[in-house]
Amino acid sequence: MAGSAKKKRTRAASRKHRPRGNPQKPHVSGDPRVAAKATFGDWVGAARLRTLPLAITPVLIGTGAAHLVDHLFHWVLALACLVVAAALQIGVNYANDYSDGIRGTDDFRVGPARLTAARKAKPRTVLVVACVFFAIAAVAGLAIAVRTQQWWLLAVGAVCIVAAWFYTGGKRPYGYAGLGELFVFVFFGLVATLGTTWVQVQYLPQEAWFGAVGAGLLACGVLLANNLRDIPQDRAAGKRTLSVLIGKTATQVVYTVFVLAAFAIACVLAQFYPIAWLTLLALLAAVPALLIVWLYRSPQELVLALALTSLTSVAYGAFLFWAFVG
Template sequence: MAVDRKLWLAGTRPRTLPASIAPVMVGAACAWNHIQTLNICILIYPVPAKCVANRALLGELTGRFWPVSILCAVVALCLQIAVNFANDYSDGIRGTDDGRSVPESSAPQSISSSSTEPHRQSTAKPQRLVASGVPPKQVLAAAGIAAGIACVAGLIAILIAHAWWLFAVGVLSLLAGWFYTGGNHPYGYAGFGELGVFLFFGLAAVLGTEYALAGTIDLMGVLAAVCCGLNAMLLLMVNNLRDINEDERHGKRTLAVRLGERGARIALTVCVVVELLLSLAIVAVLWWPWGVILAISGIVVPLRILRSIERHDYRWALADAGYQTLFFAALIVVSTIASGI
């Protein structure tokens, strides 16, 4: 039974979960930054009507900030888990995950001979549920349960925030999660997976959270959403580079397969550079100069990702890509809090 629990835990793909929580943190920080501008008012008498309205809105938004933030986090986390289970199901019944029934930690490691300093090359793939013998219907049911929890939490958040158009965003997110590897023509098999995660784990997640909390979207939120989208793409690109040979054999034409290993590494490098420049610009506005200094202090992580990719050390590259996603979210949260002190 302990082995089954570990297998199901591995099936949630824990290394991908930062990509779901980080956009909520960033969206909440952007919303908080906007909410605080409502408290800026000229001290004159009689109090202008605009100031009275802003103070009333400030009280309403701050009162619901934490409940809605937690609900948004539950939506994002459960939706990510649902997508991971759905992908496991779809890839499993197609045979794409064949051979992935061996735990990553027990798989053999090879020693690279292309460097004067020996290092471990993490070529092993993490376990998958269907490939490990779990009945596909159980995996699909688990995906449905996670999606159901996400829907309930999302509906409650929508009711509190009175943001009914977010319901459409939620439906589109569920459909995008399923058709990534599900259906007759999954877009993840056609090289559009990176575009999907950019849109839904970047723009939709950050801006949806910001709107639910602040009732509006601003330029800082858009730029931060782009950064989150690029970080989510980074995770998927590392994953697809690791699986490039298996995906090509099974007809899964991911972006990495389409571009080739060299082209995919160039695209990944571009994502890293653009994200770094945008994040520097955001924190420079929020908390100059300390935000910039803090951002620069974390530059070693993206550099290490690029080095790990070059050495085909995908296990560490994935871990660092997850860390980079959380680092950016923490950077925005800290800079937002510090800017208001």
């Protein structure tokens, strides 16, 4: 009887300390397949604001170049150009989140998690947000066309939106065929800078062309730093970026050439606009980025290189703006 009572007390103690709930059903909070709903911070992160300087730089340079032609500032048109550039930049970031996410390209990304791939938001919702920003860019572009009576700019704007979508969208995205850098150079360098100058003064001085090339090279540098980080994941996903096609070392070389070439252009401009020598101060961000690109030990370090290259770009644009208007 004593032994039986002892066994009952042991079973009771065991029940007292047993966790509640079904022991056969695992707790899913740590399950990677289950994601919490996206917060406001997640949506801001998906906008990838660290790339936003790439939209600011060409507007600064283009506005400065316009001032060389007409010493009156056209602030309304300049701000409208900034809205177009920024909205397109954010829109393409959300569009990439959507397109790469539904393809599975971002399932094993090294950088910050994306909304679609992390299942924090429905793909359709991310797509709608991308379209909203494209619409904002379109409305601002329409306002520019109305103000300047340059109606052909509507066609340019339409091409920009189409290019933004097909970077990673559609059946044959050009970003998956090694053409990303080319289109970034054209649209975030030439088109954005020269377009900003044109809508303000309907003329393109050679300074605008030099500045546009510099802005485009630095924009390409940001993309190269990003794609260098993702070479293994992109290769596995079948995303044939330029970095995947030419390899790590060649990407490091091309990145270095692009960044230094932008500063070489600034040095040429400094022969005529001495304040442009101050663009060399942007090397305070560019040199650490170059060192990271060449000496990094883990892909995560390239996230900082990307941010530093983006910071280099906006500092470069600000100093050229000062040089042109000073």
